Amino acid sequence: MVESSVMKAGVNTAMKFSTMRRHLREGSKNIYRNGWMTVASVGAVTTTLLLVGVFLALMLNVNEMANNVEEDVEIKVYADRTAEKKDLDKLESKLNDISAVETVTFSSKEQELEELKSSMGEEGQVWEMYNEDNNPLSDAFILKTSDPLDTFTVADEVAEYDYVEKVHYGEGVVERLFGLTKYVRYIGIALIAALVFTAIFLISNTIKLTIMARSKEIGIMKLVGATNGFIRWPFFIEGILLGVLGSLLPIAVVATGYHYLYNNLRDKIQVSFIELIPFNPLVWQVSLIMLAIGAFIGVWGSLMSVRKFLKV
């Protein structure tokens, strides 16, 4: 009497391979057994993921553009005109030693003059009177910091160096620009978070409704002697399938849409920093994220809802 058959049976918890196969089969069958309920759940996943996907692709591009803008910021260090060759070499190696600096490019006063003439176009003719012998410009170093945000501190530091006449980095404009890119990023992250949250809420609610309709079935399974785990597994499989099915259409839409957009806009945009991220990494990344969100929400919605009805 002490050790009854019930207790002995309870010890056996390892799942047989055939049982796992059964769960996979039942989970997949439930997809079509539940007909319109499946359509409702998949539809909810599809609509929300479509929004998330389109927005994600958009935000990744905006972020990339903000990066490009920041990358374009450079510090121009004008050397003292009295500096000789060895002084310039010394200055260059000193600039190279600053840890925040990524590249140092030397631009001689002749190059500076050429650049000035060409950038002025027609009006550049005024500068034609200058040549190698009476060049009023200075030699310069162009610095790029590895993190654009270090621009300010590096510029301040370099201004103190010997043989540095002045340092220029587009003061004022750069500060405002960085402020702007920061806000663009924050708003993007906030919007995506809000969208994903809405998606989770909407989808799990729909799935909850479809499972609620099956609470009676869950009760019957329990009365026949099914353990909670045995009942849960097919729902788990079904949840994954619902999520994956629901993400297929959004993935297709985002992929073809972006392919079309990228090929049409790439050559038409002339502004240097507005450059779309190529199809190849972006669409894969966005698709993977959508697939993961879909599967996660599907499973989460299913298991949360089943849990309520298992207490029979």
Place this chain on the structure above:
Amino acid sequence: MIEMKDVHKTYPNGVMALDGVNLSIKPGEFVYIVGPSGAGKSTLTGLMYREEKHTEGQITINGTDLNTLKERHVPYLRRNIGVVYQDFKLLPKLTVYENVAFALEVIEEDPNNVKQRVMEVLDLVKLKNKARQIPDELSGGEQQRVSIARAIVNNPTLMIADEPTGNLDPETSWDIMSIFEEINANGTTVIMATHSKEIVNTIKKRVIAVENGRIVRDESRGEYGYEI
């Protein structure tokens, strides 16, 4: 097989359904449980497979003490008991075959044996040719036979039926009873709560009468004893 000592059941709303029940049922017996509506018949059978939980007293089923039975072991208790309900409780989206096979899948029976065993019991309840249909396509009597097939498919030592003929016409009821007798003849203990005077008075078995939550009569070859 079943031992109950001073069993009480009070529902959370204060209604006392059972008020000190003592009974002992031996393996292989066939027992009717009779009594007016609301007397406590369903509560009594429900306690045996833990659809209900008693509030006081001692219940032992197949050697399992229900007072110390852990919640997670309840499914294993139910696997040794086949239950037949008045409303059949079939899974509506599964076919007849799948409904019966479900009870075997739950105990992780070897899939190679499942098909043979399911067809065996479907043959016993004469539903072999309806294996691929879903419950809604069957008559009430056929649905009840499916639920009987599910109840006996894993050879339980105990079968409990709660008004199995309550929703069926008389002729179908006799078919169901002959299946029960056959199951009982094979050694399975059968406990059946019923309102059917004809059945109890025709197929004579042990009768336990319940009134107001107490056993008022227990006869080895009894009569129905109520005029309804």
